[in-house]
């Protein structure tokens with residue numbers, strides 16, 4: 001099963017079980033640009049799932065580790081995860097440019113500049129301008145911004161270098177709408193529960209894919 005280069009849909013594959021993850025990935029791959037692997041799947045199935053998902057789907061794999069440590073520890077973690085076949089790693093920017101650079105020296109990196117949940121307003125949103133400046137300086141592949149607040153995505157887009165992509169979680173289960181956030185300037189939407197927890201993941205992915213194609 002091969003993926004779709006024109007797709008703007010990323011599957012957040014937040015299940016524990018290896019078999020279930022591989023099945024959903026194969027069913028939905030046709031409609032996806034990439035698969036995002038987060039701690040639940042790594043804890044449940046081991047880091048080898050990254051290689052297995054790549055082999056099964058041919059899709060890029062985003063390791064969503066939200067790395068937030070000193071440069072040396074970020075480097076120790078990221079080197080093994082890139083070796084396992086991850087194409088991108090997500091890192092937090094608030095720990096500072098040296099920590100982010102340690103990941104960027106090893107491979108393509110995505111920096112969190114604002115998160116999608118209500119609590120993001122407490123500490124992360126007040127720092128978003130500085131995190132966007134950091135991204136403009138370091139020029140990572142992309143940044144994470146909230147699909148739950150399209151107006152913030154538009155704001156971040158207006159301040160961010162145009163070559164840096166915006167990836168937005170929060171569509172579906174968290175209330176965000178695919179069309180709205182893509183119109184606001186997102187390049188990709190990241191969707192988890194609305195696909196993997198639905199009765200028919202393939203059909204849910206297809207519908208979301210069609211929605212993104214209409215924008």
Ligand code: O7E
Pocket residue numbers: 012014038064066090091112114115116117144145146169170171172173174190191192193194
């Ligand atoms: O709500 P869902 O089920 O569609 O899943 C959303 C996924 O995106 C899930 O893996 C969650 O950990 C992640 N996410 C957010 O929901 N909000 C954020 O602000 C950031 C992420 C994310 O992908 O982090 C990358 C740093």
